[in-house]
Amino acid sequence: MVDLALFLFVMALLALSLKRPFLAVLAYLYVDIVAPQKISWHLLASIPISLITFLAAFGLWLVADDKADSRLTLRQGLLLALLAYCGATTLTADFPVEAADKWAWVWKALLFAIFLPLTLRTRLRIEAAALFMVLSAGSIAITGGIKTALTGGGYNALTFFVQDNSGLYEGSIISCVAIAIIPLILWLARHGTIYPRGILVRIFATALIFACLLIPVGTQARTGLLCIGLLGVLMLRSVRHRLLYLGGALALALVAVPFLPASFTKRMDTIENHEADQSASTRLAVWKWTLDYVKDHPLGGGFDAYRSNRLVIETRSAQSSGSQTEVETRTVTDQARAYHSSYFEMLGEQGWPGLALWLWLQVSGLWQMERLRRRWGRRAAAEGAGPQVQWQAPLANALQQAQLIYLLGAAFVGIAFQPFILMLIGLQCALWSYLKRLDEPARPLRPDRVAPVPVPVHAAR
Template identity: 55%
Template sequence: MVDLVLLAFIGLIAAMGLKRPFVWILLYIYVDLVIPQKVGWGIIQMFPLSLMMFALAFGGWLVLDSKEGSRFTFRQGLIVALLGLCAFTTFRAEFQDSAWEKWDWVWKSLLFAAFLPLTMRTRLRIEAVALFMVLSIGAICISGGMKTVFGGGGYGTLRLLVVENSGIYESSIISIAAIAIIPIAVWLARFGTVFRPHWTVAAFVAALSFACLLMPVGTNARTGLVCAAVLAAMMLRTVKNRFLYAGIAGVALVMAVPFLPQSYLERMSTIFDHKEDESASTRIAVWGWTLDYVKEHPMGGGFDAYRANSFTYQMPQVTGSGNSRSVTYVEVTDEGRAYHSSYFEMLGEQGWLGLGLWLLLHGIGLLQMELVRRRFRPAKGEKLGWQGGLAEALQQAHVVFMIGALFVGIAFQPFGFLIVGMEIAFGSYLKRQAEEQRQGPSRRWATSHAALSH
């Protein structure tokens, strides 16, 4: 029954795309984020939905959609360069089988990120992509939030829409994505035109944001807690009553602590002392190994090069409690441990060049959004406009992603590149608007008249 409902929904959206091909772009975003073929159990798993929707989205734009106003930017060139480098390192990867398995989804993520801004020519299209991203990730968070409230959860054990703990459904990754979409959801509630500002929209976004904040609790993901703290700090830059905001946030945190599961509090306590946590200790060891590895392989070892690692470290074991607490150190040998950091993931797999391209791609985006935010900063007594609001939301989401990327291997995750794609499209839209304003009324009339005559 679930399979039939999912296929019916996908078929309905696909049929709508016959009239508006851009809808196929949105359908691919839904399939790429939610992964409905894993949600179902039967016939839906027989279809390569991601590849089918990718071909439909690209083919629809190429054959049926207008190309007016589309432009290829420097950041899109960086994505294409990164895609070419990934192809090169995959051919020479140390572990060919697993490298090609990762390539199967990475190339679509990168190519779609470079292609997406070409299709987002209007404010409505930019908003539609933001809306589908929020609702797709939100669907996962609503399920996880409800299960958390009713007593489920635990690291790697919270059952979301699928029964596996991988991809965006992995505990830390979904926690990062959940926190990242909050500012975008708030922007949609304030400035949306698909669902215009209304108390019902505001109520839904408030409930969705609460569900998103529950994800780090339900998954016991320390990275999610760090991301939530970073987002809260960033919002201090934009709220009007900063002291009131900080006070309310502090009181809410104090009131929430007694209701948090003991397992969550114990896991969060290891943030401050990584030496007492095996997972954190292993990460430090893997990062050290990666730095040594790229000394001999400056171009990286291809996807999943971490499988070559092997190291020994001292792991503390605490016994007893209170005054009888004692610590003994046990020698632990580990191998084939993942990077647990996007920065080291890029370095180990794509080398210094790949890390440089990746950092440049994200760094330019953060800088661009800051410049747009300042350009559209409201004067005293004026209200924030949608342009400044979107720049703030994308920047906040992007910073959350980059902070989360410090501790989780999400360098190629689709939701991160969706943020990048929206930034590129938004920047191109603003540049095009500025050019039209400089042209003057007569030039704009001539352009529109010529377009109508053709």
Template identity: 60%
Template sequence: MIDLALLAFIAALLLLGLRRPFLWVLAYVYIDTLSPQTIGYEYVAALPVSLIAFCAAFGGWLLIDGKHGARFTFRQGLLLALLALCAFTTMHADFPEAAAAKWDWVWKALVFAIFVPLALTTRLRIEAVLLTMVLTAGAIIIDGGIKTATGGGGYGVLTMFVNDNTGIYESSTLSTVAIAIIPIIVWLMRHGTVFPPGRAVKLFGYALILSCLLIPIGTEARTGLLCAAALAVLLLRDVKRRFLYLAGAGALALVALPFVPQSYWERMGTIETPAGDESASTRMAVWDWTIDYAAEHPLGGGFDAYRGNSFTYHLPQRVVEGSTVSIRMVEVTDRARAYHSAVFEMLGEQGWPGLVLWLWIHALGLWQMERIRRRWRNRTGAGETWQAPLAGALQLAQAVYLVGSLFQGIAYQPFILTLLGVQCALWTWCGWPIRRAGARPDATPRPRRARPRMP
């Protein structure tokens, strides 16, 4: 039954796109985020629904949709350069088969991030993509939040829709995405036009935010705690009553303490002592290996180059002998361990050029959103009050992702790459650098004075 419902919904979106081709863009965002082909077990799983929606989105824009306002930005050019570099390193990868498997989905994520700003030429379209991203990810998050609230959480135990620990369903990735979309949820609650602000919208929004906060607890992902702490600190920038905000946050934490399982606190306690945790010690050893590898291979080793690593490190182990407790160092040898960091993932796979491109893309995004936020925050005219809050929300979402990406290999995460595409679209819409600073985006050009014709 679930399989037929998913297939019917996807078919309805594709059919509606015959009249409104932009719906095919939303269909691909939905499929790429939820991965219904992994939820279904027969019809949806047998069809290449992702590829169909991908081709429909591009074909609809190229052949049917209007191109007015579509512009190619410098940041899209950087994404294109990163795509070309990934193609080059894939052809010269240390592990060709593994690299080809990762290339199959990375190129689509990068191409869609380059393409989507060309289709987002109006406020409604920008909002529609963000709403689709939030509601689709929200479906997974609500499922996980309900299971956490009813005692179904735990490290490696909490499952959402499918028992799959890849993509957005990976516990640390989902925790990062859940915290990152909270500012976007708030913006949709206050400035949305598809679902205008109202009691029902606010009630659903607050419930969804609560589910987002429950995901790091249910997954017991340490990255989720770091992302939540980072967002709490970053929100101080826009809070008017900071002392009241800090008091409220502290009170909320105290109220939540009795409901958090002991296993969560035990796992979070390993953050303070990373040297005594095997997972953290392995990550640091992998990072050391990656730096040495990049020194010998400055262009990287292609996707999944970590499969060639091998290292030995010492881990403290607690030994109990009767009433005596001692600590001894145990030698541990590990091989083919993943990077567990987007920074080192880029360095090991795409080398120093890839890392520079990746950092440039994200630094430019933070700078562009800050420019929009500062330029538009004092405007009060009709249709001029949503740009600055949206830029701030997208900036916060990106900052949370960057914090989470320090401890997990999500450099090419499709959900985040689409978010970067939305940033490019907002930058183009607000007229940077096309319009002059201070010019109104809806201002009409002054009519030219007619010159007298020569007799």
């Protein structure tokens, strides 16, 4: 039944897109995030559904959709430049076969991020895309949240829809993304127009946020705990009663600590004492190796260049017995360890030019969302618009918070080209382009194109 339901849902979206081409874009968002072909065991698994929805989204937009207000932005240009540069480094990669495997999905993620803003020409479309993204990622979070509440989860032990450790089904990645979408959940609950707002929407949004907060507990990903901390700080800027918010957050943390699994608190302790944790020590060793690598390869080594590393890691752990403390030192050798950081991933694979393009893309997004937040916030205050009417600044704020949470998580997880995050960038580009178009004054006609005013006969006499 699950297999049939997934198949019928995707086919229904594609069928409806023949009349409403934009629905094919939503179908691709769902397929790329949830990957129902992995959940299915026959119907969707037997056809290239991701490729089909990808081609349908592009093809129907090109043939049947209105493109009157579609325009390219600077950040889409940066994405295009990054796409071209990554293609060039793939041709000269240190490991051509492995690089080609990664390029096979990276180019599609980058191209769709460039394409997505061209289809989001109205508020309704922007909101629909945000809703599909949140609900698609939220479906994974709900599954993980329920399992965490029932079993407590565990490091590399929490499974979602499928036994998979790639994409959003990887523990650290879904922990980062689950926390990043919380600002968007709040925005949709407060300003969504696709569904009637009410008590049921608020209950569902609250439950979904709770499930998202449980994901770092269930996966025991330290990245997720750091993202929760950053989210708590970022929320201070948008809440009305900050003292009440701080008091409630502190009380909630104190109440939640006794219910946390012992394995979770033990793993979180390694954040402070990283020298005793081999995983953390390995990351530091890989980052140091990457800095040495780009001295000889300033243009990068292409995708999966980390496979050439050889590491010697020294871990130290202190054990106290009475008044004496014994320090145990252990040396471990390792090789072909991944970067575990998007910043070093970009540096090692794409060199300094690629890292500069990627950072430019991220920083410009933060700057654009801040400009929108301030401009539309001041405009709403001047016009006396209520919080339900004024949706532009809150959405810019939510997208900015989501990006900041991603950038923190990206420091410890190699998700520089994560498709979901590139979709968020596409949403930012669409919002920037749409609101800029609303701000543009009507263009005056050129003097040579002004129609002559007819002169009445009696006036001529």
